[in-house]
Amino acid sequence: MKIIVTSDSHGHYHGLKQIVTENLDADYVVFLGDGLKEAFIVADEFPSINFLEVKGNCDYTGYAEEREIEVLSKKIFMTHGHNYHVKRNLSGLIKKAHESSCDIALYGHTHIKNIAKDKNLHIMCPGSVYEDNSYGVITIADNGGIKMEVFQL
Numbered sequence: 067m068k069i070i071v072t073s074d075s076h077g078h079y080h081g082l083k084q085i086v087t088e089n090l091d092a093d094y095v096v097f098l099g100d101g102l103k104e105a106f107i108v109a110d111e112f113p114s115i116n117f118l119e120v121k122g123n124c125d126y127t128g129y130a131e132e133r134e135i136e137v138l139s140k141k142i143f144m145t146h147g148h149n150y151h152v153k154r155n156l157s158g159l160i161k162k163a164h165e166s167s168c169d170i171a172l173y174g175h176t177h178i179k180n181i182a183k184d185k186n187l188h189i190m191c192p193g194s195v196y197e198d199n200s201y202g203v204i205t206i207a208d209n210g211g212i213k214m215e216v217f218q219l
Contacts (some may be wrong), residue, residue: 073174
């Protein structure tokens with residue numbers, strides 16, 4: 067199972083589209099906010115890929131600010147991160163993810179690429195599509211193993 071994780075495109079449609087174009091084997095594309103307009107456009111252009119979005123602090127829609135999904139028995143928490151003050155530290159995000167018994171916590175907002183682990187919780191910020199065309203890849207193996215990487219176009 068391959069999951070592409072993106073965030074903070076801030077109008078940079080072409081970068082987001084290129085990330086998806088170069089990862090057509092993805093099962094999911096996660097967008098973590100601040101650019102929902104272009105995320106919805108790109109999602110419409112790739113109907114065979116499952117897109118999952120949350121809104122960021124710069125998105126002015128009534129869309130969800132966080133979501134929890136389950137993929138191959140792994141529970142994933144998705145948020146933009148501003149409500150958890152991730153620019154200060156990750157303690158609020160980590161607490162929420164542990165309380166929800168999540169295996170993976172995904173956030174954006176900081177524009178800073180990060181992969182971390184807290185006990186059994188895998189944590190990722192893919193950086194920013196807008197600033198450096200970065201994105202994350204999560205691979206969930208059939209045996210339950212989780213691999214996280216961050217790439218730049």
